Amino acid sequence: MNSKECKKHLILGTAGHVDHGKTTLIKAMTGVNTDRLKEEQERGLTIDLGFASLALPSGQQIGIVDVPGHEKFLKNMLAGASGVDIALLVVAADEGVMPQTREHLEILEILETRLGVVALTKCDMVEDDWLDIVQEDLEEYLKDTVFRNSKIVRVSAATGQGIPELINEIDSLAEKAVQRNEQGPFRLPIDRVFTMTGFGTVVTGTLASGTIRLGDNVRILPQEIESRVRQIQVHGKKQEEAYAGSRVAVNLVGVEVSDIERGSVVLPPGYLEPTSILNARISVLKDSTRPLKNRMRIRMHIGTVESIGRAAILGGEEIAPGKTGFVQLRLESRVVAARGDRFVLRFYSPARVMGGGVVLEPNAAKHRKSDKNVIERLEKITKGDPADIIEDLLASSEAGLARKDIVQRTGISEQDVDSAIRELADNADIIELPGRFVHKSIYEMLASRIISALENYHKAVPIKAGMPIQELKAAIGPRMEQKGFQAILASLTANGEIKTSEALVSLCDHIPTLTPEQQSLLSKIETAYRESGTNPTLLSEIEKQYGDESREITALLVSRGELVKIDDDLCFHRSAIESAESALRKYLQENKQITVAQFRDLVGSSRKYVVPLLEYFDYKRVTRRVGDQRVAV
Secondary structure: OOHHHHOOOOEEEEEOOOOOOHHHHHHHHHOOOOOOOHHHHHHOOOOOOEEEEEEOOOOOEEEEEEOOOOHHHHHHHHHHHOOOOEEEEEEEOOOOOOHHHHHHHHHHHHOOOOEEEEEEEOHHHOOHHHHHHHHHHHHHHHOOOOOOOOOEEEOOOOOOOOHHHHHHHHHHHHHHOOOOOOOOOOEEEOOEEEEEOOOEEEEEEEOOEOEEEOOOEEEEEOOOEEEEEEEEEEOOEEEOEEEOOOEEEEEEOOOOHHHOOEOEEEEOOOOOOOEEEEEEEEEEOOOOOOOEEOOEEEEEEEOOEEEEEEEEEOOOOEEOOOOEEEEEEEEEEEEOOOOOOEEEEEEOOOOOEEEEEEEEEOOOOOOOOOOHHHHHHHHHHHHOOHHHHHHHHHHOOOOOEOHHHHHHHHOOOHHHHHHHHHHHHHOOOEEEEOOEEEEHHHHHHHHHHHHHHHHHHHHHOOOOOOEEHHHHHHHHOOOOOHHHHHHHHHHHHHOOOEEEOOOEEEEOOOOOOOOHHHHHHHHHHHHHHHHHOOOOOOHHHHHHHHOOHHHHHHHHHHHHOOEEEEEOOEEEEHHHHHHHHHHHHHHHHHHOEEOHHHHHHHHOOOHHHHHHHHHHHHHOOOEEEEOOEEEEO
């Protein structure tokens, strides 16, 4: 039977003060010493993350992440805490609750760890009466924490006391634990990078979501390195695929150990983008010694990475202890985040835990802290479902967004994005344009602006066939994304509201109008070009002869098709083009090929005209150049 069909994929993580016996307890349960570094073994002190696995009585295999308890290595503890499904809080019977007990508990609460068990260790070292007092004090302390309903198991790694009972309680919690989402894109925050002889670079971590498979193409962020999965191991065994919640070792193709580090993330191409600006909802711990003040320097811990930055408080100057507010985090290095990710904040100095929160907008735009629209949008995101979030995002996007951008900006899974888009489209809340989606209100506003701008333009310069496209863009939204602007124009064109050419836009019913003087000038210029045949006057010479207004006249003649513009300074009358093309086709039919000189003689012109004219016929696929000759296409 496939293990996926009957087993969950879960992580047990330790927490607790230094020297309270976390690593010794894990060894008593699993036989594995998670202190893998030589320095750790020599000092008897856990410095970095350690890993093991435990076979539970039910047959469930659970991964274990053992974290350091010393405050000096809290950064390493935070790198391991984000992927925990079940917490094992370790408290020594000879000391009770200590500073890192409290700090680790605060971190577990910030990260919303729901399930846990308490191991009261070193029970062989104290009298029973003392043990009762310590447990009573511990129960009193835990009653206002996530461990309020957790079982306290008295254990001794030295004698084996309570170990079976502790393992049974972990097994019971594993039954209650909710399996992480195995659907959608995978995400592997890296907590260790090393080289394996004969294989190359290996990364490890807890798979946060999705399913990763052999041969998958991957992208490593924020370094933006492309690679492929060569091999996967789970609990030391090779696997063809690994599921969310598993401790995974992944052998990557073509990546050097020096290229990546703890904090990097392995994802499928196209899913999420690194960011240095995030909008978030933050809660400051009620026991924090200081408030979070606007522009305060902070340390953000998300996934397995620490990033330093500043917190711009939205709608105020500070968030007091015990209070919650919206913040824009502006980081000094890029991180990878999705909407809904939990994170921990520490003061920059001293580096104590201040609080934490949840990511609302992973790729946020920089804005003023007093912007009420931003605060209203974040409140809606906090309460809303995917459809609400996407509608709100599109309502604030100047010309809509492509599907991949919606996924990246919201952090919502592709499946949920597609479902929400269908719902919004069915309700006519959003409109699908070529390559993107735009909110109905934005579309209507832009359409109105475009129509109004064209009406004003036609009124101001009725002689012109249309408004230059980039001039129109500047008039309605100079910072608007070009692709979004073109998509809006394409939709209005398809709906019959406007006409577009390569360079001009006009209302469908617009017909250029001229004064009597302009009409007379137009007739003169049109006649001059028609009579000159394949030896036309250059546009710059027309302007010298007839003045600046001739530019508008010749542009109008080009838009009408009376003149054909070959390059910036050269036009031919339509009749001259048609005559030259007819003669060219007849000549090629009889002679198969033609030179520039032969074509010059054929149409009675000079080289300065026939060379660009032949290039025009090449472009129109009348002819094809072969060496110094032209042949029919």
